[in-house]
Amino acid sequence: MSSTEAPGATVPLMSKHALFMGTFVHSKALDELEYLHDTCVAVSAPEGIIAAIEKGIEGSADDVKSTMVKKLGWNDAVEVTDHRSSGKEGWFFPGFVDTHIHAPQYPNSGLFGKTTLLDWLNTYTFPAEESIGRDQVLANRVYSRVVQQTLSHGTTTASYYATISVEATNLLSLICLSQGQRAFIGRVCMDTELSPSTYRDLSAEDSIEASVLSAEFCGKIDPARKALVPILTPRFAPSCTPKLLSMLGDLARERDLPIQTHISENPSEVALVASVFPGSRDYADVYDAANLLTPKTVLAHCVHLTPRERRTVLARGCGVSHCPASNSSITSGECPVRSLLDDGISKIGLGTDVSGGFSPSVLVSARQALLVSRHVAMKTGNDADKLSVEEVLYLATRGGAEVMALGSSAGSFEVGKSWDAQFVRVGSVNASGTGSSDAGEHATGPVDLFGTETWEEVLQKWLFTGDDRNTRSVWARGRLVHRKK
Amino acid sequence: MSSTEAPGATVPLMSKHALFMGTFVHSKALDELEYLHDTCVAVSAPEGIIAAIEKGIEGSADDVKSTMVKKLGWNDAVEVTDHRSSGKEGWFFPGFVDTHIHAPQYPNSGLFGKTTLLDWLNTYTFPAEESIGRDQVLANRVYSRVVQQTLSHGTTTASYYATISVEATNLLSLICLSQGQRAFIGRVCMDTELSPSTYRDLSAEDSIEASVLSAEFCGKIDPARKALVPILTPRFAPSCTPKLLSMLGDLARERDLPIQTHISENPSEVALVASVFPGSRDYADVYDAANLLTPKTVLAHCVHLTPRERRTVLARGCGVSHCPASNSSITSGECPVRSLLDDGISKIGLGTDVSGGFSPSVLVSARQALLVSRHVAMKTGNDADKLSVEEVLYLATRGGAEVMALGSSAGSFEVGKSWDAQFVRVGSVNASGTGSSDAGEHATGPVDLFGTETWEEVLQKWLFTGDDRNTRSVWARGRLVHRKK
Numbered sequence: 009m010s011s012t013e014a015p016g017a018t019v020p021l022m023s024k025h026a027l028f029m030g031t032f033v034h035s036k037a038l039d040e041l042e043y044l045h046d047t048c049v050a051v052s053a054p055e056g057i058i059a060a061i062e063k064g065i066e067g068s069a070d071d072v073k074s075t076m077v078k079k080l081g082w083n084d085a086v087e088v089t090d091h092r093s094s095g096k097e098g099w100f101f102p103g104f105v106d107t108h109i110h111a112p113q114y115p116n117s118g119l120f121g122k123t124t125l126l127d128w129l130n131t132y133t134f135p136a137e138e139s140i141g142r143d144q145v146l147a148n149r150v151y152s153r154v155v156q157q158t159l160s161h162g163t164t165t166a167s168y169y170a171t172i173s174v175e176a177t178n179l180l181s182l183i184c185l186s187q188g189q190r191a192f193i194g195r196v197c198m199d200t201e202l203s204p205s206t207y208r209d210l211s212a213e214d215s216i217e218a219s220v221l222s223a224e225f226c227g228k229i230d231p232a233r234k235a236l237v238p239i240l241t242p243r244f245a246p247s248c249t250p251k252l253l254s255m256l257g258d259l260a261r262e263r264d265l266p267i268q269t270h271i272s273e274n275p276s277e278v279a280l281v282a283s284v285f286p287g288s289r290d291y292a293d294v295y296d297a298a299n300l301l302t303p304k305t306v307l308a309h310c311v312h313l314t315p316r317e318r319r320t321v322l323a324r325g326c327g328v329s330h331c332p333a334s335n336s337s338i339t340s341g342e343c344p345v346r347s348l349l350d351d352g353i354s355k356i357g358l359g360t361d362v363s364g365g366f367s368p369s370v371l372v373s374a375r376q377a378l379l380v381s382r383h384v385a386m387k388t389g390n391d392a393d394k395l396s397v398e399e400v401l402y403l404a405t406r407g408g409a410e411v412m413a414l415g416s417s418a419g420s421f422e423v424g425k426s427w428d429a430q431f432v433r434v435g436s437v438n439a440s441g442t443g444s445s446d447a448g449e450h451a452t453g454p455v456d457l458f459g460t461e462t463w464e465e466v467l468q469k470w471l472f473t474g475d476d477r478n479t480r481s482v483w484a485r486g487r488l489v490h491r492k493k
Numbered sequence: 494m495s496s497t498e499a500p501g502a503t504v505p506l507m508s509k510h511a512l513f514m515g516t517f518v519h520s521k522a523l524d525e526l527e528y529l530h531d532t533c534v535a536v537s538a539p540e541g542i543i544a545a546i547e548k549g550i551e552g553s554a555d556d557v558k559s560t561m562v563k564k565l566g567w568n569d570a571v572e573v574t575d576h577r578s579s580g581k582e583g584w585f586f587p588g589f590v591d592t593h594i595h596a597p598q599y600p601n602s603g604l605f606g607k608t609t610l611l612d613w614l615n616t617y618t619f620p621a622e623e624s625i626g627r628d629q630v631l632a633n634r635v636y637s638r639v640v641q642q643t644l645s646h647g648t649t650t651a652s653y654y655a656t657i658s659v660e661a662t663n664l665l666s667l668i669c670l671s672q673g674q675r676a677f678i679g680r681v682c683m684d685t686e687l688s689p690s691t692y693r694d695l696s697a698e699d700s701i702e703a704s705v706l707s708a709e710f711c712g713k714i715d716p717a718r719k720a721l722v723p724i725l726t727p728r729f730a731p732s733c734t735p736k737l738l739s740m741l742g743d744l745a746r747e748r749d750l751p752i753q754t755h756i757s758e759n760p761s762e763v764a765l766v767a768s769v770f771p772g773s774r775d776y777a778d779v780y781d782a783a784n785l786l787t788p789k790t791v792l793a794h795c796v797h798l799t800p801r802e803r804r805t806v807l808a809r810g811c812g813v814s815h816c817p818a819s820n821s822s823i824t825s826g827e828c829p830v831r832s833l834l835d836d837g838i839s840k841i842g843l844g845t846d847v848s849g850g851f852s853p854s855v856l857v858s859a860r861q862a863l864l865v866s867r868h869v870a871m872k873t874g875n876d877a878d879k880l881s882v883e884e885v886l887y888l889a890t891r892g893g894a895e896v897m898a899l900g901s902s903a904g905s906f907e908v909g910k911s912w913d914a915q916f917v918r919v920g921s922v923n924a925s926g927t928g929s930s931d932a933g934e935h936a937t938g939p940v941d942l943f944g945t946e947t948w949e950e951v952l953q954k955w956l957f958t959g960d961d962r963n964t965r966s967v968w969a970r971g972r973l974v975h976r977k978k
Contacts, residue, residue: 153928
């Protein structure tokens with residue numbers, strides 16, 4: 009079977025209802041985490057939707073189960089996970105949403121030297137992407153690993169840039185499906201000479217045709233777009249002819265497709281756009297003129313937007329993918345997140361931007377977002393520019409869901425939303441000063457509780473000292489998709 | 494035994510000679526890592542000094558051993574560690590030097606909220622330190638853990654701030670000794686009303702007496718200062734009366750003691766110093782007037798030094814402890830490292846500054862130093878301000894050794910230096926896209942080699958995606974002091 013033909017694959021479903029008991033922490037608002045203790049979340053099969061959230065439960069897991077089963081009218085075949093005995097060492101947290109990640113660049117994680125955006129593309133990025141398109145074995149190896157790694161870091165939804173290759177992009181779709189990660193699959197569109205002659209679409213028409221093939225491949229497997237969502241992906245304005253941009257805008261409308269692209273990442277890039285599109289009022293206008301700015305558009309970076317561009321982004325209802333690790337690494341700039349929020353742009357999530365960003369972890373992105381906000385504050389002298397722990401964890405979950413137009417179905421624990429979750433466990437230090445954890449000294453990594461922490465402080469410690477070792481189990485759409493050994 | 498009395502403890506020594514074989518990577522110069530392949534490093538007992546470095550070795554470990562034993566005139570009781578089969582997945586690297594870490598603040602790692610230096614001290618720091626001084630059980634718990642954790646992250650030398658408590662500080666000395674980490678032990682001196690009335694020295698004389706007690710405790714165990722070095726520690730200028738500063742300057746000279754303190758971390762602190770010491774020309778002058786700036790002085794932060802202060806620091810030969818994670822976290826500023834280097838200040842190392850800094854890992858400090866240098870470059874518009882991977886790894890090892898006046902005995906692999914080392918192992922991704930490592934999927938953490946990397950790129954990946962899981966074994970002064978389970 010060529011991977012461009014209709015695959016036999018189908019969307020996997022949860023086999024039986026499930027009850028999760030313990031402490032649940034999630035964002036209630038941008039600046040507020042809610043802590044639900046002694047709570048039971050009921051998840052109904054086969055779609056993995058939260059059917060009930062019962063607070064203040066008491067008694068044995070069996071007692072709770074029989075009450076919940078009666079209440080929900082379920083049969084008795086229910087899987088029960090009871091973490092109530094974890095105390096402050098364990099809690100359920102929403103799965104992370106990575107709103108911007110380049111799957112084929114994963115092998116370059118950490119490699120960027122002293123480059124900035126435009127030379128980084130030529131030195132590291134185009135060669136990596138081109139090689140993936142030419143070699144399905146390599147594509148399988150890289151894509152399998154990046155999906156595994158992001159899942160193990162708690163990412164239940166990821167918006168991927170793939171490459172221009174339809175075959176390799178279809179393979180990414182199948183890998184996300186089989187590993188159980190909800191994914192936006194973006195075949196990259198680029199038809200200008202900015203890209204190497206050996207790695208670009210030959211014409212706007214070719215680019216559109218290939219994008220349609222990739223979207224239809226996802227559509228055959230998952231017509232309702234519950235697990236796989238094709239996303240139109242003009243790389244960035246200088247990579248695309250005006251004709252291609254315009255055709256993509258039309259295609260998005262005709263097929264109701266989301267869109268992702270880059271905007272205003274780096275000053276040289278902004279200047280390049282101005283020179284390539286002399287008739288446009290600004291960078292945002294290039295996309296707007298092609299009808300590419302919609303409520304389902306994800307704009308990566310938004311570091312240097314002008315006031316006029318902010319008004320455009322706000323008016324069109326686009327989402328912003330903030331990629332702090334990447335912006336610092338390749339010296340792009342410091343995204344003024346608070347100022348965007350103050351201007352009414354509330355749909356902001358986080359992107360790891362592998363491999364401009366060095367880590368596949370959204371937790372690391374959240375940490376760096378907090379640190380970068382302090383560099384913004386140093387520049388402006390305004391303490392209000394600092395983001396709080398609560399705020400960056402909101403961006404990592406609920407904000408990301410909003411950006412991906414999944415606000416009603418993911419990002420927090422609410423009845424009717426999908427069970428996209430991770431169970432986080434941290435370690436504690438015993439009386440003699442050694443770490444207590446479930447298997448080996450560092451099984452839960454370097455987070456060390458001393459027992460005096462408030463819940464708020466536990467979350468702060470996780471944000472700053474935690475890693476994938478703390479993400480013990482991960483569920484997407486109700487299904488267990490990762491478990492730490 | 495009261496811990497202020499002469500302890501029975503002695504400096505532990507290496508029991509037999511050792512040979513290490515494999516790839517050795519270390520800093521040859523600020524901007525150059527040297528890669529020694531198929532090399533054998535011979536370490537002589539009992540002091541753990543590198544006796545020979547033999548490049549281009551061939552044959553079995555037994556063959557190499559008999560050649561080396563003959564060459565060195567050793568007896569046959571030699572421990573052999575042969576890692577030549579690791580390829581690019583494993584190498585020896587110098588142990589890290591943490592030039593600035595507050596041991597009692599370890600339980601606060603990651604907790605700083607939106608504070609800056611002066612309110613952070615009152616909110617988080619003083620309460621944590623005071624509680625350690627009042628409770629030896631807590632002190633044992635916290636200090637045991639921080640030494641364990643820093644060792645597990647590869648720190649073979651650490652310069653600790655303790656608290657004002659002599660008893661608790663002596664306990665820290667014993668814990669470092671028993672765990673085998675080379676440590677500078679700083680009883681904190683502070684006798685002004687900036688510190689809480691319940692947590693400060695009652696007079697300059699009291700402060701000096703306590704410091705002498707602490708220094709003598711170390712001196713009885715380790716008169717040659719090979720494993721334990723007492724370090725005079727005026728907290729920072731506003732915490733100390735001019736009289737105390739002056740007496741500390743005298744004490745340093747009389748007993749040939751190193752000194753550590755903070756300088757020019759945060760603009761409000763700089764303003765406070767100017768108001769408290771109106772007769773001083775600048776912050777550096779406060780210390781210089783008390784003879785506290787010497788070639789054995791470690792100055793933490795140095796973010797906002799004036800040109801005149803830089804000349805003073807250079808003229809006195811002081812070392813700089815750059816603490817990038819801390820400076821970003823508590824919004825202190827962006828240390829212009831390149832500019833300090835350009836002004837001739839070459840003794841620069843890294844400090845984790847736990848818990849202004851959130852991580853006990855010098856590798857994380859090196860990563861953040863590289864990122865912070867990019868924020869400096871964004872501000873100045875000068876690409877030369879960017880630090881390279883090679884440069885931040887130099888700061889983490891050889892630079893730190895220079896700062897601690899250990900330049901002739903630690904920081905790199907050279908005959909006559911101490912065997913302070915870590916064996917680093919990283920993972921690789923097999924043909925089917927899963928990780929290959931020695932025990933469980935994540936035993937070596939998230940570093941993923943794909944097999945096409947150069948050695949330089951392997952080191953870059955380690956810097957950006959590595960963690961304590963990659964530090965498999967750690968030796969200090971020749972002795973194995975940590976092994977990953």
